Amino acid sequence: MQAGVYDIVVIGGGINGAGIAADAAGRGLKVLLAEQADLASGTSQASSKLIHGGLRYLEHYEFRLVGEALAEREVLLAKAAHIIAPLRFLLPQTPGGRPAWMLRAGLFLYDHLARRRQIPASGSTDLATEPIGTALRPDLGRALYYWDCRVDDARLVVLNAMAAAERGAEILTRTRVVRVAPAPERTWSVGLEGGRMVTARAVVNAAGPWIAEAAGLVDGVPKAHRPRVRLVKGSHIVVRRITPTGDALLLQSGDGRVVFALPFADAFTMIGTTDVPVATAEQGATISEAEIDYLLALANRYFRTPVSRADIRWTFAGVRPLYDDEDADPSKVTRDYRLELQRAPGGAPLLTVLGGKITTYRRLAESALEKLGADFAHAGPAWTASQPLPGGDLPAAGPDGLRAYSAELERRRPGLPGALLGSLARRHGTLADSVLGEARRPADLGLDLGGGLTEREVVYMRQHEWARAPEDVLWRRTKCALAVPATDLPRLMEQTSRFL
Numbered sequence: 001m002q003a004g005v006y007d008i009v010v011i012g013g014g015i016n017g018a019g020i021a022a023d024a025a026g027r028g029l030k031v032l033l034a035e036q037a038d039l040a041s042g043t044s045q046a047s048s049k050l051i052h053g054g055l056r057y058l059e060h061y062e063f064r065l066v067g068e069a070l071a072e073r074e075v076l077l078a079k080a081a082h083i084i085a086p087l088r089f090l091l092p093q094t095p096g097g098r099p100a101w102m103l104r105a106g107l108f109l110y111d112h113l114a115r116r117r118q119i120p121a122s123g124s125t126d127l128a129t130e131p132i133g134t135a136l137r138p139d140l141g142r143a144l145y146y147w148d149c150r151v152d153d154a155r156l157v158v159l160n161a162m163a164a165a166e167r168g169a170e171i172l173t174r175t176r177v178v179r180v181a182p183a184p185e186r187t188w189s190v191g192l193e194g195g196r197m198v199t200a201r202a203v204v205n206a207a208g209p210w211i212a213e214a215a216g217l218v219d220g221v222p223k224a225h226r227p228r229v230r231l232v233k234g235s236h237i238v239v240r241r242i243t244p245t246g247d248a249l250l251l252q253s254g255d256g257r258v259v260f261a262l263p264f265a266d267a268f269t270m271i272g273t274t275d276v277p278v279a280t281a282e283q284g285a286t287i288s289e290a291e292i293d294y295l296l297a298l299a300n301r302y303f304r305t306p307v308s309r310a311d312i313r314w315t316f317a318g319v320r321p322l323y324d325d326e327d328a329d330p331s332k333v334t335r336d337y338r339l340e341l342q343r344a345p346g347g348a349p350l351l352t353v354l355g356g357k358i359t360t361y362r363r364l365a366e367s368a369l370e371k372l373g374a375d376f377a378h379a380g381p382a383w384t385a386s387q388p389l390p391g392g393d394l395p396a397a398g399p400d401g402l403r404a405y406s407a408e409l410e411r412r413r414p415g416l417p418g419a420l421l422g423s424l425a426r427r428h429g430t431l432a433d434s435v436l437g438e439a440r441r442p443a444d445l446g447l448d449l450g451g452g453l454t455e456r457e458v459v460y461m462r463q464h465e466w467a468r469a470p471e472d473v474l475w476r477r478t479k480c481a482l483a484v485p486a487t488d489l490p491r492l493m494e495q496t497s498r499f500l
Contacts, residue, residue, distance in 0.1 A: 006032045007376060009190050009200040011177050011214050013037075014044040015153070016337075016353050017206035018160035019365035019384075025167035026387075027369065027380040032200070033161070033169060034192060036176045036210070038472045039465075040157035042281070043208045044358065045476050046234065046318020048260055048273050051076050051084055051359045052148035053113070054335060055250070056258055058106050063113065065336045069359040070114035073149050075385055076362065077118055080159060080392040081401050082429030083152040086119055087262075089248045090132060092140040092302060097252040100144075107146050118398045122146035135243045137304055150248075150262065153358055154476040155427065158465050159389040160361075166390065173466045181219040182344035202372055206353040209281035209319040215352065220344040227340065227352050230324035230333055233284035235291045235317040236272030238264060238482070239307055242299075253298050261299065265479040268313060271295050284319035291317075314482060323355040337364045339371050349375050391429025405430060415441040423452050427478060435460045449495050450488060451480035458499040470496040 008024050010017045013035025021033040035041075053070035054062070077084050093100055107122040124144050127133035133140075161171050172192070179191035180203055188200045205227075207214035215226045242261065243249070249261040257275065264270035274291045278284040292309065299307045323338040337356030343349055351371060356364050366382050373379070388394075394401030395408070406425040409432060410418050416439065424432040435457055439445050446455025453473070461467035461477050470493040474481035484492055 004199065005187065006030045006198055006200045007379075008032075008202045008204060008372070009034065009177075009188070009198065010204045010206055012206035012208055012210070012353075013039040013157070013161065013171070013173060014042055014206065014208045015040070015157050015160070015358050015361045016208070016356055016364055017204070018157045018164065019361040020204055020206060020353075020368050021164040021169050021171070022160045022167070023362075023365040023369055023382070023384050024379075025164045025169040026383050027376075029376060029379055031164060031169040032172065032198060033164065034172045034175045034177050034190075036174070036193075038173055038468065038476065039161050039171075040154040040476055041472075042210075043318045043320060044157050045154040046236070046316050047153045047358050048234075048236065049150055049153050049262065049264070049270070050087075050148055050260070051151045053110060053359070054357070055106060055110055055146065057335060058109055060334070062334060062336060063109075065334070065360070066110070067113040068363055069357065070110070072359050072363060073119055074115070074117050076151075076359070077149060077398055079384075079387070080156065080389040080429070081394055081398050082391055082405075082426055083155050083159070084149050085399050085402075086147050087150045087246070087248050088120075088145055088147055089250050089260075090125070090127075090130070090143045090145050091250045091252075092127065092136065092143045094140065094252060094301075096254065103144050107144060110146055119149070120147045130245075130247075132243050132245045132247050132249075135304055136302055140302065145247075151358065152427070156358065156361075156389075158477060159391065161466065162390045162464065171466060174468065177214065177217060179219070180217050180350075182346045182348060184346070186347040188344065188348050188350075200348075202349045202351065202375055204351045204353065204368065209284065209321045211321050211352065211354070218350060221342055221350060227354055228324040229354055230322045231278045231281065231284060232320045232322055232333065233276040233278045233317055234273035234320060235276070235287035235295075235315065236270055237287070237292060237295050237312050238268050238270050238314040238316075239311040240269070240313065241267050242269045242303055242305070242307065249302065251298055251302050259295065259298050261302075265482050268482060271299050271307075278319060281319050284317055287315045287317045313486075321354065337367075339364075339368055341371050391431040393430055402426070402429070405432075409433070413440060416445075417442070420445075420452065420454075424457070434464075446499075447495065449480075450492050451478075451483035453478060453480040453492075453496070455499055458496055462500050468500055470494075470500065473500070 007029035010033040025031045053066045176193040183189040205214045251259045262270045322333045338354040340352045395404045409421045
């Protein structure tokens with residue numbers, strides 16, 4: 001192949017784009033990923049932070065999607081147990097909610113649609129005997145429970161970008177694609193912000209909520225064949241920690257929707273999500289007052305102590321780019337992914353990624369490479385199911401592996417605070433040693449920025465994780481901004497920016 005010619009140019013640095021880049025690079029293909037902002041700066045940082053089968057999708061008969069997602073819980077837990085961990089969900093039974101027989105039938109399917117290894121089975125419990133019951137209204141008697149996994153969504157994106165880079169991919173952040181045009185010899189000419197031009201044998205449009213805009217940059221594809229995408233905003237609020245345990249709750253709303261209340265960032269509870277149609281990605285960037293009212297009202301139907309606006313520490317919103325199946329109810333629009341392959345007049349492939357959920361990103365990436373298989377006969381086999389993500393090579397499977405590594409890290413570095421080492425292990429896994437370098441005492445870590453963040457970790461994120469601005473570090477690669485009082489946040493952002 002010609003020097004300077006890429007096999008695949010990926011547009012978009014969210015979970016799907018990063019996952020496809022990693023998969024392709026690991027098969028020996030030459031890959032460039034271009035992201036207009038920071039990695040995970042769109043939808044992939046604004047999820048409900050879950051690796052889950054999607055219990056409610058069973059109501060819409062999406063058995064294939066749920067089965068694939070359930071199987072992926074086990075695969076991803078084995079790949080990245082430092083940022084993924086099992087989480088128990090309690091589903092209080094309420095008058096007017098889904099009947100118990102329906103919920104039990106759904107949970108039976110949930111337990112059996114895919115093989116479980118590290119994920120426990122579902123069951124039922126009396127809330128009066130559960131510590132979390134002290135935070136709930138006393139008239140809530142029994143609850144069903146099941147298990148899924150929590151995930152640090154933005155870090156999952158970063159780890160996939162790192163995996164791609166380790167295998168030779170070029171990762172460009174803050175770099176827009178400005179034009180894609182057919183070129184000789186069944187290739188695309190791709191123009192990048194700043195004037196750089198590259199040649200690609202295939203282009204993958206994984207631009208998420210900006211998928212239509214990215215499609216509009218492509219010459220040689222009729223407008224009638226542009227992607228059918230539906231943008232649906234999902235918003236969350238983060239409040240002071242409500243519950244005394246690490247369990248999550250699934251709250252049933254009177255309109256038939258369900259909302260999660262999840263333990264978040266040690267001292268907080270995250271409540272969400274909503275489903276609001278929007279016309280553009282920019283319209284979905286912030287939560288509305290109506291959404292805040294909706295989430296607070298639902299939470300207050302369940303919690304003993306009222307939650308108010310004064311308790312909200314942070315809000316975030318993201319736009320899901322769903323395949324438009326023309327369902328009138330945005331909650332019922334499929335979360336399954338769809339891959340559309342088109343060709344330029346000269347024959348070069350353009351693959352467009354529609355929909356999907358963070359749980360199934362790895363299988364989506366495999367499917368994308370299968371779709372492009374005829375154009376890359378020299379590519380290697382699928383590989384991502386069995387290989388850990390960077391930092392995921394822990395000494396044992398699942399949470400036990402993270403605990404073992406954290407304990408070992410404390411034994412080897414007794415001069416450093418255990419809480420700091422634990423945080424580094426949860427963010428970086430076995431790469432915590434690379435973050436620390438030769439550090440043996442706090443002074444070796446440089447300036448203590450606050451919120452559990454040090455100069456050394458910020459520099460590491462700049463050098464190895466493409467962090468360029470304070471928000472890249474404080475809100476995406478970590479949630480350290482939540483660990484300081486709001487009045488201290490400007491100082492934390494200013495000090496962080498010194499090392500980027």
